[in-house]
Amino acid sequence: MTDASLCAERLTLGYDGRTVATELSVAIPDGGFTAIVGPNACGKSTLLRALARMLAPRAGRVLLDGVEIRQRPTKEVARRLGLLPQTATAPDGIVVADLVARGRHPYQRLLRQWSQEDERAVREAMRRTGVDDLAGRPVDELSGGQRQRVWLAMALAQETSLLLLDEPTTFLDIAHQLEVLELCADLHAAGRTLVAVLHDLNHACRYATHLVAMRDGAIVAQGAPADIVDAELVAAVFGLNCLVVPCPATGAPMVVPCDRRGASVLVEDPVA
């Protein structure tokens, strides 16, 4: 596969004594928006952490630009691949501009802590995410949606062509979820390669160009949403009985769960 700068080959992943996933192979299409979906605790974050060289695989390897990622200097990787983890915490009272500026860490040296280039990248990142008006505000006083945009700005300030996001929309209300996803779509349209763990399968189908569907530490399917998402896949991944219909707004596959008895009014009268 030549069009994937980031790929994993037959990974076995685990923590301490426990193996969480085996035989994971994925290729992240360059310039694509890849969404990793699956039920809770199936290993989505674990896979993302392995791709971002945060977790050493027990077996298999992760390749970035054809080189095993753990053999490349950490700082060099940090200029190529950015990560927004689920666990990121803003220090008490830190202001927006200060947090965004921390994204410049991989470019700074001991005696040259701040350059014009850093300044430009931070401004640009704040503008792109629409947080430039908040520059002097403490992050802990912002709404959930604003805060998530600030974290995205920090990741953008890192100026990496690959961006890995772990559940960027969790804990946000529906309007803010869409706001963050639209922002991701803009970044993708501007040429970045995105990988995001997403909770909502409909959001994934709507915004992503490539899906990786996981269950119990294994990959069930990967491919374009329109090619792989059907009732069978949803049943296999989430154990959910549903209909898959084209979204009236975008035409992307849309999952409509059936009620618990497995019957839906629509079954007798399919939309398509």
Place this chain on the structure above:
Amino acid sequence: MSAVHAVRLGGGVALVVRPRAIAVGAVLVVAGAALAVAAVGTGEITLSPAEVVRALVGAGDPGTTFVVRDLRLPRVVCAVLAGVALGVSGAVFQALTRNPLGSPDIVGFQQGAAVGALVVITMLEGTGRAVSAGALAGGGLVAAAVYLLAREGGRTSGYRLILIGIAFAFLMTALTEYLLARARVEDAQEGLRWLFGSLNGRTWEDVAPLALGLAVLLPCAVPAGRALRALELGDDAAHGLGVRVERARVGLVALAVGLVSVSTVAVGPIAFVALTAPQIARRLTRAPAPPLVCSALTGAVLVLAADVAAQRVVPETPVPVGVMTGALGGLYLAWLLTISWRSGHA
């Protein structure tokens, strides 16, 4: 408005600074200088600030110059350097553990040093350098044990570091009491004197190792500060920014332990400075985490203030500086925590 305030020094050198931190730093330097002059003026013969300054610049009479330069200045320099070491050590520990209690005097280092010193004093009849060596060994062993026990699957959490450290602190305090209880009365007295930490009778010979230690360790605080700014965001985020998290953490613990060690060897365990100075500095500068430079300056000011107070409050029976830092620092921290809880910022 610039996103970040940077000072460009030419030649590609640019440092990130915050205007408020500079103002606070300047005030602390002035306060420290005033306290230093007051401290040098304090003693059996009280000297006026003018006399002190004259003696320092070499324009005083020979008697006063001797008292100032050879008898009292080493004590004050010791106080400043120990305060700097403790302030930076506490700031690094607290930023690393993301917890205001993550301080070498809470998480077992100083208690371990006390046991080491007492073993030498009460069981091996040692004095001077041997006591220092015992303190270093005790503190170092406890620090290493706490760090190793706090590791879990190749990573260390600040929370575990603190809980295990506090457990060790209790254990070491119990051992200290046991050693004191079974020691001969003279040894116990000597041990207690060491335990309080003192600046009495410090000479230029005591200053030298402290100054040397700081000359080696303080430059390491620059990369340490950089790593801390990333680590504050969480381990995964720091990793994403290109920090080798566990390696950085070992280095930071070593730096903090090294700093508290050089201070303990020179002046004994001075309580509460490493705990309080970073918190005071953080609130004064309104920084998101303990700022290293201002913590250092605050540490120096605290030790100097405590020393002046210790000598002047009851001049007939001066209390050890460690007792004074404990009292002053404890009160100030209690006050700060009370007002910050009331205003809703912990």
